[in-house]
Each structure stands twice: as C-alpha cells, then as structure tokens.
Amino acid sequence: MTPVEQFCAELSAVQGEARLAADPAALAGHLREILAAHAIGRLAHWQHPALAALGLLAAADAAGVERLAVGPEPTDQRLLATAAAGLTHSDLAIAETGSIVLFSRPDQELTVSLLPLVHIAVVPAAAIVADVPAATAHLGRLVREDPAGLHTIHFITGPSRSADIEMTMTRGVHGPQFVYALVYTGDPAAQAAGT
C-alpha cells in the first residue's frame, strides 16, 4: 500500500473521508460536492496562497457560498463559529493513522478547523509521512528552529468523538462532525504557484 492509499484507508476507518484529486479541476469538483451535500451557507477559510492557486476559493464563490477569510489579524471567534464549514491546508499528514496535521501561522487560525461542523483540509500527497514517530521527528526539528512560530500544532484524526454516554460512540461533540481530506496528487507546481 502506498502512503496515500494508507492515509485514505485509515481516515475512512475513523469515519473521516479522503477524496483524491489529480488536478485542480478535480479538487474544485470535490469541494463543490461537499459544500452542496452539507448545504453550506458560510465557509470560513485560511488565506493560504495554495487555496486560491488551486482554484478552491473561486469554486466556493461559484457555488454561491459566502466566504469568511480568516487572518492574519485577530479573529472574531463568535463570527467564525457561525460558519458551517472550515477550509484549511495541511503541511503534514500521517499515513499510519490518517491524521491531518495543521500548524499555527499568523494566517492559519486553527479554530477554522474546530468551530464549524464540517472541516475540509487540502492535503498535498507529498506531505504524507509514514507514521507518528516520523511526524514527531520532523516536527521536533521545526519547533527547535522556530518555537514561537509553531506555538500550536494539531494532529486531527477524524471527526470529534466521545464515548462518554454508555460507551456509545457519538460524533461532533465539540469539534467537527465531518472531516474531509482533499488529497492532491497532482503537479505540486500548480499549488506552489501561489506560495
């Protein structure tokens, strides 16, 4: 199994959903489908250059969704909490566990991936590492270089869940009930064009 295949299988095992896209058009198609499936009215998103470069913001506009661009100035969390979906971009993902890893950056308000009921993350295929020790080794290097910049890192492994009532699994306790990874296997140049 390739790391991409394993990532997708593991994410679906924890009730998330991974969708593969080989080019920006396919990526935008997935986003439109997800926005429509959940009848999203307001989409909060990072100002990450790749999201625009890959045509995702244009796709949201075309779908008639109201966009809430978040950061780099401090975020009104109450306003953000009114968004039904949040769109982010992952710099690292873990094949072994199906985890999406998000980093704190001035223009990457992490609550975009937490407050809305639906979280959609773009995951470049090249960002997928094999396992948790590989991820922590990599992150250790980054944090040693820039501890203040990387003040917060989240591994997100599927939808928010709890088994606190009679050990029955329920989803969307405090965080998202639905988690999508749009795994971009296409030309990194299309994405890098923005960065």
Place this chain on the structure above:
Amino acid sequence: MSRAEFDRLAAKTMADTGLLKTLETGLGRKKAGRLQAWAELPDAGALRAEAQQIRARVIEGLEDHLARFSAAVTSRGGHVYRAATAAAASAYIADLAAARGVRLAVKSKSMVSEEIGLNRALQQRGVRAVETDLGEYIIQLEGETPFHIIGPSLHKSRFEVQAIFERESGERLADDPAVLTAFARARLREEFLSAEMGISGCNFAVAETGSISLTTNEGNGRMVTSLPRLQVTVMGMERIVPTWDELGVMLSLLSRSATGQKLSVYTTLLTPPAPGKEHHVVIIDGGRSALIGSDLQEVLHCIRCGACLNVCPVYRQIGGHAYGPVYSGPIGAVLNPALFGDCAAGHLPHASTLCGACSDACPVKIDLPGLLLAHRRRHARATTGSAAAATKSAAAARAQIGWRQRLAFALWAAVFSRPALYRLTTRLAARLQRPWLRDGRLRRGPAPLSLWTGDRDLPPLARRRLRDHWSAGGGLSEEEQGS
C-alpha cells in the same frame, strides 16, 4: 477515604447488576480494542520495552529534565510555577484567576486537577469552573468524582444523563446519546466563547523545547487551549519526555492502550505562550519526589492510559469510586496510598488478587503487583512495629473478616495439616459433591462454601485426584489434561 467507605462504595457497585454488566461488556471491549491495536504494530513488544526504558530514564534524571523544560518555557515569556503541595498549586491558580478578574474558567479533562481539588479552590474565589469533557461535565453536574481515569461517567446510564441534562436545562430531551451529546455541545460552546481562563492538563511535556502534548477525542481540549486569553497547564512533575523522538514513541502507545485507537482524534502540541496569550504552567510535586529512590519509584512511570483498570477483575466488580476521589483501579491502589497516605488509602493495596493482568496490560510494563506487595510490606512493617500495634491490627483484621470466613479457614487448616484427614476429606468430597453440581460446575455449595458460590461457580473436584495419578506412577491422560 476510610476502609468503611471503601466497603460501602464497593458494595454499591456490586449490587448494581446493570452497572456490572456495563463494566463487563464495555471494559471487555476496551481490552479487546487495545489488544488489536497492539497487534497491528510491527513489534509491540519492542515498542513497550522502549517506552519502559524511556520512562525509567526520565524518572532517574527528572530534576534535570524539569529544569530544561522550565527554562525553555520561561525563555519565551511563559510562566512556570513549581508547586510542592496540592494546596499550593490550587492556591496559585485561584490567586491568578482572582488577580486577572476571571469569572469563568473552562477546563479540559485533567486528573491532576482533580488531585489538587482545583474546582473547589476556584469556586472559593468566586470563579465558576466548568468541566467541558462530556463525561466530566456530566459528573460535575451530579457533584460526583470520576469513575474511571479515561471514562469519568462510565457508571451513568443514558437515562441518568437524560435526567441530569433535563434538570440542568429545564428542557425535555430524548434518551438518545446523540441528542444528549448535541445538547452538551450547544451548552458548552457558549461557555468556551465567554471564558476568560482556560485550564488544561498535560499528557507529555517535552523538555528540550518546553512543549506540552495533549491527547483528546472531543475537541474540548482544543477549545480550552485556543479560546481564552489566560492559559493554565497543570501537570504532575513526572509527565516529562526528554525530546520529540521519545514523544513519538509514547504517542504511538498512549491511545492504543487507552481506547484502542491508533491515535486519539486530537493530539495538540503547544509550545507556549501563543502570541497575545498569558500562559502559566503549574508543575505539581504533591508527594511524587518523595517516591524517587523508594521501592515505589516505578509508579511514576505511569502514563495514565487506564488499561490496567479495564482488565482488573477487582475494578470490574467494585467500580472506580471505592478507590477514592481521583485515581482508581490497580494504578489507584498503588498511587493513592503513595500520594495521599495510608490513612486515606492504606487498605487499597490489600484489595487485589495480585493476578498480574494489570502489568500485562500496562504499555510501559509497570510491575503493579510488585508495587502492591511493596505497599503491603510497608504496611506489615508499620503495623508490627510495636506489640500493641500488632495486637490492635490483628484484632481489627479479625473484626473485618467475620466469623463464617474464620470458621472456613479454621476447618481448612485442620484438614490441610493432617494428611490422613485430607485424603479422606477430598475422597469423600469428590463423591458427595453431586447434589451441588449444575451443568458440570459446582454452584450453590453448602455453607460456608456458599459464600463463594453465591455469585460464582467452581470446577468440580476430579474423581481421580492428582495424588491418585501420582501414586499410580502415571501422568495425566490428554483428556484429563484438557479438562
């Protein structure tokens, strides 16, 4: 918590057949989940051995690691407070809240915050502290303490939760866990957005960078650490890992052992303070440093996954509350008397069969039966220290045991110490047991055996005893070995 309280709370769980069934099936599922998650690792044995060594090395050099961790946090403008006692820790946090004018603090689940009685200390300073983990929220509304290290509300049925939430909201709610969860989500969302202070625990603290790792499933830990401007982390002083490499090993084991997940939903790695936030890390000793160099040092290796509770035959029968307000199960039976003293918990190390299921389940291979025995040795030394104390404790022990059990043991001793009588009795018993056999098992035995067979059964005595085989010079047939 006294021995009498232990008896009362243990009896309460043992009389609750519904709860016993929940414990049997639910904890059985957790155990199966852990075993499967371990089996999926390339080499779980090697990983556990590595984790065991990491924990042992950390505790050996704990002060150096703590100094490094603290220096990293303070060099970035974070605050570190080393609290010698539980009271000092909760007073520091309560004073901080009062000084900053905090009215509402949101908390994510933290066992050490239970240990230091933080909610009460905050309340006394006029600060409302709201537990936001679903299970903790439920038991906070009930004024109860956690039943299980990672499943605080395990003992509550959906109908009880429904009643609790209906009382809290004045609304009618369905008894569906999904509906009840949605109610808690809406209720607590408002608290997250209003709170001035966020209080969270710490699963691992990385010494080299002064980072804090939190493992959660619901997302409340993320809310608590990201929304309020004033941040407090409470951690036991033994939570340290030296570097991010060791963190990777421990994370690979923690969720698998706790819930059977490869990784919990959220692993949050904070390297405080975040911009615009004030962050205080409160490191609690509370009796831990006194264990270093003692025969109980190994208890500090624990990573609080709860796996030992899930497999413990005693925990499954008596539940979590009998162990006291904070830590339960085998780890609680070792930790509570070590931290809170023999007066509060000295009886707990005796409430164990020493079967060893706990150490088999422990991801860092803590010798829990060995630590329970260490407590018993200490207890024996302390109680036999003077003749008066010995007499007193023997009398107390006799009073606890009861006359029927004493009679049973007296009979057993009389028979077992006389070979001829023993031979005769076992031969007779094998013949006379028939009236008490049901489906090939010994059930509802005659008094005083009925004390045991009241809620358990025994295999019947074999017609040919081991001594018969032995004197005949033969081994067991295959059929007899299997039976």
